[in-house]
Amino acid sequence: MRKLQGNADPAERCHITVEEAVPLLPMPDGKRSVALFEHGTLQVKLYAPRGTDPQSPHTRDDFYVIARGGGWFVNGEVRHRVAPHDVLFIAAGVVHRFDAFSDDFQAWVLFYGPEGGEADGA
Numbered sequence: 001m002r003k004l005q006g007n008a009d010p011a012e013r014c015h016i017t018v019e020e021a022v023p024l025l026p027m028p029d030g031k032r033s034v035a036l037f038e039h040g041t042l043q044v045k046l047y048a049p050r051g052t053d054p055q056s057p058h059t060r061d062d063f064y065v066i067a068r069g070g071g072w073f074v075n076g077e078v079r080h081r082v083a084p085h086d087v088l089f090i091a092a093g094v095v096h097r098f099d100a101f102s103d104d105f106q107a108w109v110l111f112y113g114p115e116g117g118e119a120d121g122a
Helices: 018-024
Strands: 033-039 042-047 061-068 071-075 078-082 087-090 096-099 106-112
Touching: 018 033, 018 042, 071 087
Parallel strands: none
Antiparallel strands: 033 042, 042 106, 061 087, 061 106, 071 078, 071 096
16 A cells, blocks of 8 residues: 555655556455555545445545546435546445446545544534
């Protein structure tokens, strides 16, 4: 995993392309997401499910940025069509998944904040 901490050149620690990340999948354990960067509470992954999306609710808040492909995103009771460059926010603990997505589907995932998610800033 590339980490933003450490002694490496900052340019090497803060840039990766989809083309560089995709060959890292699947992981040896068969998982279809790979962690690429970490800094503080931020973790950045590439997620590329195949066939179905088996994920369960996460313990931290996260964002998805659709990198390639398209399909549908189910966030709780709401269903959205998604395409490249779309950004999705999912609060910690919310049931969500991608559905009817294309074979080339890939999304950046950004997890951040404390376990249980951040409090609303109301």
